Amino acid sequence: MSVEAPRILPGRVVRSPRGRVALRVERRPFVVGCLLVVLVVLLAIVGIATGDYPLSPREVVETLLGGGDPSSAFIVETLRLPRVVCALLVGGALGLAGAIFQSITRNPLGSPEIVGFTWGSAAGAVLVITVIGSSTGAAVSGGAVLGGVLSAVLVVGLAWRHGIQGYRLVLVGIGIGLVTRAFTEYLLTRARVEDAAQAAVWIAGSLNGRGWEQVRPLALALVVLVPLALTLGRTLRALELGDDAARALGARVDSGRLALIGVAVALTAVATAAAGPIAFVALAAPQVARRITRGSGPGLLPSLLMGALLLEASDCAAQRVWPAQQLPVGIVTGAIGGIYLAWLLASEWRGRRSG
């Protein structure tokens, strides 16, 4: 990372009439954000339009606006729209959670799936699938949320020592993640092969067959969590300056960090409950967003949009590249993650050589 010349804070300040709420808007992140929204919408239309029964983009838009013939309405509203909406919401939630975690741990690799929370969710869900034998969406989702929150409480509790330090959180999380993973794999060996195969697809992270019943609770949760995360963004920005500076700026360091972790864990848990532990979206989205916007702070909103874009693109690829296999989207994001790691490696090395 290069050190930029000091300058006066960029961007314009938007104020509410009495000046109670003031928001600084930087130009480049704003433009990038608008572009990302346009891209997400375009990609969503492509995602709805293509498939075994291709529709023209025009038909898709007409149907979405309430027109169109009944058959295309069925295809769009019952089959494809929930899946696309699910991908966007899950991707957005993961991108946001990743941005918060990377900022708190101050490390580009410190995302919820690396820090072990997603394995907690996986353990909960696999326990429901294999031991209780229930494969209904609600029970599995409940298991995932419960497992994720429990493991997060465990990690934060064990990492707590005069407040939370990023590195301790990461390392304790990795330790707990290994245990929950071993537990999950043990459950897989105990289960019947049908249950184990089903659980394995779930662990990979899949959007196959997602309907409105998954989208509704997810959307409700996000309506609460996303604004909460964005308002906490200010604290996050202060925390990036270091604990002492943040305290001097009036931020509550420990409680603020705890609240942020809580929101990020909740985001991860609801996203995992809906689609399984999808790898690398939370890892890659904030980094890509940060490089494109060239923003200075955590960049929560661009990360959210980038996460939605990444996951929807991955899901399109998963469905179209091997239509016969119904490959889980987590496999595609895993491959993207590999490329991302290589890129991170290359760019860090370049950065080192140039100074």
Next chain:
Amino acid sequence: MGLAIALAALALAVFLSLALGARSIPLADVIGDLFHPDGSQDATIVHELRLPRTLLGLGVGAALGLAGALMQALTRNPLADPGLLGVNAGAAAAVVIAVGLFGIGGLTGYVWFAFAGAGAAAVVVYLLAAAGRGGATPVRLALAGTAVTAALLAVTQAVTLLDREAFETWRFWWVGSLAGRDSETLAQVAPFLIAGALLALALARPLNALALGDDAGRALGAHVGRTRVLGGIAITLLCGAATAAAGPIAFIGLAIPHVARAIVGPDQRWVLAYSLVLAPLLLLVADVLGRLVVSPQELQVGVVTAFVGAPLFIALVRRRRIAQL
């Protein structure tokens, strides 16, 4: 003296491993069955099932302990462990690819893939962690290892989800288990384990010099680059062979060198010697525990070591001195 006690404990663990299980055999009978097989059912169990399993546990445990000690010495990093840093996962992913995509059966075939995977993963993780300013701190190394493990896991999942048969074998092998390995498995990996162990032990002296830092090590006459490369080869041999035989097992390589250092101090010659004895002890005890806890079924040894090792790992992390190294 300490080493003698450790060896005695290891011998006891060997006997327990021969005696205990779904069908427990009295210790006195074990010795009789071992040296004078009389064709009874107990003798068959000891010879055909438990002896190969115990010997494999000795070999795999020693390999993981030595590899962990080597990694911690080479990276001067208290959190280095072949499981944590993705080396075992690299070997495992390469094995799954060899079996699933190329249809290579038999351990002599895929053990080479395991070496390639272990070596490649070790290099990538180290480069990822060491890149950028600040070098390879414990946190960066652990994060890079976990991230690479996650990517490798996705590869493994892709292969196994497409192939139901690979999935069937994978789900038992991936956990890390000594169950159901015959004496042939042991014979096939033994040469690699022995070669790796000898190489590791030969490196003890230059590692002592390197412990003072690269410059001081060079001044003391150690070849820094050569030691690193040879150490990397030893780690690859040990982890690749151990993983090919028993699946990826975490935490042994992390915990044992710390225990060894607590007993004998920082001298690498003693640390390596103790790791060689203590690691198989831990692995065998974990394996026996796994057999007894949910008897007549079994808890795979990889699961037991995770549950035993994680508390130790977290205790290490909570100690300020180590985490700030």
